[in-house]
Amino acid sequence: MKAMFLGTGAADWSGPDENGEYRRLTSTLLDGTLLIDVTRSTLASIKDPSAVTDVFFTHSHDDHFDPEALRALAPCRVYAHESWADCIKGDGLNVIPLQIGVPVEAAGFTVTPMPSNHYSDRENETTLHYLIEKEGKRLLYATDGGWLTTRENQIVGDRKLDGVVFDATVGEGYSDDFQIFHHNSVDMIRLMRGALVKTGRLQASSPVFLTHLSRTLHDTQAVLERRIERPLIVCYDGMEAYL
Ligand SMILES: [Zn+2]
Numbered sequence: 001m002k003a004m005f006l007g008t009g010a011a012d013w014s015g016p017d018e019n020g021e022y023r024r025l026t027s028t029l030l031d032g033t034l035l036i037d038v039t040r041s042t043l044a045s046i047k048d049p050s051a052v053t054d055v056f057f058t059h060s061h062d063d064h065f066d067p068e069a070l071r072a073l074a075p076c077r078v079y080a081h082e083s084w085a086d087c088i089k090g091d092g093l094n095v096i097p098l099q100i101g102v103p104v105e106a107a108g109f110t111v112t113p114m115p116s117n118h119y120s121d122r123e124n125e126t127t128l129h130y131l132i133e134k135e136g137k138r139l140l141y142a143t144d145g146g147w148l149t150t151r152e153n154q155i156v157g158d159r160k161l162d163g164v165v166f167d168a169t170v171g172e173g174y175s176d177d178f179q180i181f182h183h184n185s186v187d188m189i190r191l192m193r194g195a196l197v198k199t200g201r202l203q204a205s206s207p208v209f210l211t212h213l214s215r216t217l218h219d220t221q222a223v224l225e226r227r228i229e230r231p232l233i234v235c236y237d238g239m240e241a242y243l
């Protein structure tokens with residue numbers, strides 16, 4: 001399974017920062033065909049947009065869901081939790097409502113929706129993380145959200161993970177930021193990784209990808225790479241990884 005991190009920034013990125021660094025809004029492409037979240041910057045980052053057949057949304061925040069950019073990807077299948085899927089409309093969009101814990105087959109992947117600890121402006125929306133499986137490899141995709149939820153932990157069960165993608169909005173030294181109630185800090189990710197390893201669901205050497213980094217709560221990529229230990233991997237835009 002090949003993951004391409006098209007964008008690795010949280011909602012507070014709108015252009016290069018004072019260091020000249022830039023993170024586009026978070027969106028990730030798997031094997032060139034399955035796209036997770038579509039932002040205003042996603043299309044320009046995909047080499048072959050016509051190869052994308054299936055689009056999964058984690059939630060409807062506008063740094064993850066851009067209806068105009070999505071319509072430019074049509075025709076395609078679009079998956080979102082049933083609590084808001086009927087808000088997604090457009091020519092050539094085949095919208096499939098998702099239910100918690102009920103897997104769907106898409107582009108050769110098996111994708112299981114799980115509830116995340118996040119929120120949206122749509123009062124009744126259930127926000128999602130995904131367990132993604134293909135050809136014996138299994139990825140836990142966990143943006144946005146603080147911690148993993150109890151239900152999510154139950155759905156993963158004793159299944160072995162080959163990698164995890166975590167929302168790492170809050171950087172080191174900022175763990176008392178108010179956003180920890182709906183996003184992770186790097187310290188929280190270290191604790192979750194430890195628990196996943198201890199319960200035998202993640203190998204000690206398995207990659208843990210950090211994405212959705214806030215502009216104001218993180219240092220430069222070079223500093224982060226020096227400071228944050230493997231197997232935590234600080235993603236950058238355009239980074240490719242293989243499971
Ligand atoms: Zn976000």
Ligand SMILES: [Zn+2]
Pocket residue numbers: 059061118144
């Ligand atoms: Zn969000």
